[in-house]
Amino acid sequence: MATAIEVRGLVKTYGESRAVDGISFSVEEGEVFAILGPNGAGKSTTVEILEGHRDPTDGEVSVLGIDPSRGGRSFRDRIGIVLQSAGIDRELSVREVLDFYGAAYSSRRPTDELIELVELGEKADDRVGTLSGGQQRRVDLALGLVGDPELIFLDEPTTGFDPGARRRSWDLITNLRSLGRTIVLTTHYLDEAEHLADRVAVLSEGRIVAEGSPASLRSSFGSGTTISFDLPAVDGSLSDLLDPLTGEVRGRDRRIEILTSSPTSDLAHITTWAVAHDLELGSLQVASTDLEDVYLQLVGGDT
Amino acid sequence: MTRRSTPALVLLHIRAQNRLFWRVPIGAFFTLALPVIMLVLFVALFGNEPEGSVVGTITPAQFYTPALAVFSVGSATYTNIAINLSTRREEGILRRVRGTPLPPWVYMAGAVGSAVWIGVIALVVMVGLGVIAYDVNLEVAKLPAMALTFVVGSMCFAMLGIALAGVAKSASSASALANATILPMAFISNIFINLGTNPPEWLQVLGDLLPLRHFGLAFAEAMSPFSETPAILWDRLGVLLLWTAVGALLARWRFRWDPVPGANGRTTRRGRRTTA
Known part of the structure; x- marks a missing residue:
């Protein structure tokens, strides 16, 4: 299996503070990789560097064989980003948002298929601003998938969900994985990482303090x-x-x-x-x- | 399905921004309705006779129609672009756009194109009202001058709007800054008040340094019954081009796609805190 992501000695500093303090990991194609850690551990910063939203201070990053800080249009054509802090135009309908954002991709999933996938059929023509928080997150997810990406970044995909919505999102993510997509997700829920991920890296204060499959983490520490x-x-x-x-x-x-x-x-x-x-x-x-x-x-x- | 061509993407985003404009009634009111109300009020207040009117040898409507048309183009471009871009940055929408293969300039072209289109509508409404209701002068031979002045002026104010969105940290400060700049500028630029031939010198100098007065006077020339065809004031358009360049440089230097840390507590409109 080929390597989707390769990170070596990644460092990101903001002034004196080291948000990411020399981490290394790799993610194989088709794998679900979870970055687990509390708020402020450096999860979002790491993922934002992988997405090309931020430049690293030091270290080597290769995503789909490309340096994301120079990836440009062709790189972003191959990835999907579901970002916690990215808003959606509230005055557009679900269908319009998917059409407008989808148009820029070289290959894309049909809008109707996406709406069905995230179970928003009845809300397809409603304005995004009228949807509940959970429904908006599902629009978010659909927008991350609209370009039929090889690699999907999910930033805390179920934060703020009620248990039912959480379970449904897990099913959806499991579904994506069965389609052979590589998924990188950040979470501060241990059970989420355990349920979804093939491998977990535990991040604390900018460093990886443990890495492995959920089962191996359990056996090496949990026995x-x-x-x-x-x-x-x-x-x-x-x-x-x-x-x-x-x-x-x-x-x-x-x-x-x-x-x-x-x-x-x-x-x-x-x-x-x-x-x-x-x-x-x-x-x-x-x-x-x-x-x-x-x-x-x-x-x-x-x- | 394959990706649309770049011109098709630009058109699509102009349409998207245009839809967003009409779905927020408050913006449409301030841009389109308010200047019309002002024209009706000014003519009602000052009458529409050239003799003895506050504006001198031309009718108040002949003075106010081009002036308020220019003002509404200014608010369609400068004010709207500054507020929209900074709002969308604050909500993380611009950040989302940056994560897609859409070239950033296409998104900007959508915002500018839509604002210029709204400006066309505002202009047609204002000039139409002036011509039909108040007998304002309009000559076919001077239409190219009107069109050229509009294009140069609207691009200038659109670029300044992007620059202001770059300077402002939050959407609310962009809104305040836009109004705090364009309104006083309108007062000293022969928009709301005819300054006559002898305004205080420092006001004259200040008005000449800023772009709105040149936009207004160039457009008034193109609508004036006394101007000579083709009625293009090249020196005034030159000043507008200079300001366009200033706006472009400032935008390039200051404009950011990511939300500004600390602006409005870094909450999105959906109420979630963003992460560091």
Whole structure:
């Protein structure tokens, strides 16, 4: 399979801040690739560079074999962009918008087919401004597909959707993928990435902190166990408690969390230590780690 | 289906922008109806007699018809383009356009072409009303002068409209700036008031530096009963061409397709926050 996107050492700085801080990845043709991360992680900046909307500060980017910053008309003829921040002319009807924007592409999907695809048949002649937010996002999606693109960028395609609309959009995206299109999507929903993507790159503060298939992310991070408890007031150092542990220790206030792949021996050490110091550990919990925890840990706390 | 030819795309986008214009009634009112109302009011207020009227040797209608025609062309081009482009930039529509294979200049040509077409309509309505209702002079031999003046003047103000959309950060500031420039300019450019032969010198100088007065006087010449055919004021058209060049340079330097960060809290009209 050929490579659709190749990114090497991509950096984008705004003044002092590094929005994208040296990331590398590649996307194969026909693959669904998700860039997952919290707001401000650099997802949109990365995708905007791939689309040719922004120039990188440093690094190499090749999209469909073209440098997107110099791609021009022939490049944009081959991609479809569904951009969170791109508006639609409110005073035009759904059909008019698709006709006007579609006219510039060398090959295009018929307007009626698109309207059916995004299930807006009854709204086809209504003005975009009268549609609900979710319906407008579907027009957005139809506009991204109007040029029958080889590569589709979806920027947070279901943000703000109710669960039903979200599920329908997922079905639609799965549909596109079955047509052999390459899809790059950004999302801050872990379940969305897990449901749709062949591969996921987790972005945090401009860096890729994990990359792989949803299953491999789960197995490499998610097979562990979290031991947590409230630490009682103790005199002196905790090093005799914490140092021998095999797992990774995190603390918030007096709550200690240990993410470990050897829960039995770590738990034995902790309880032995507590008994020896004649302490009771409040709210002691042992739980298997789920992917959400892994994700939150990777991106550094709350999203 | 294959891509349409470039001229067909230009026409398509002129039609699209034209449709958008008529679907926003407030813009159509200010551009087309308001100058007509002003002509009717001025003639009603000042009468339509040349002797002793506030404008001197010609009738008020002969003075106001070309002046307000030029003013409505100015608002069809300058004001509308500045407001429309900055609104569409703020809403992220221009950004969407940049993500499609449509050449940017074709989109601009659509905006300019539609504005010039609205200008034609405004001009025909105004001149038609003046000629039919108020006996304003119109000579077939001077029609080429009217057409040429219109083309040069409307292109000048269209280019200045793009430049203003480039300078303004938000749609609301574009709207304010457009009105804050064209209205005072109209007062010192023989549009709303006949300044007569002896206006204060600094007003005269300022009016001569700005484009509207030249547009107005060139168009009035083409409609005047006293001018000599072909009635083309080349020096005034020259000043308009100079301003067109200034507008083009400013537009090239300042115009951006992406929303300006911080303008209006970076919300789209659909209410979602845009991402960094």
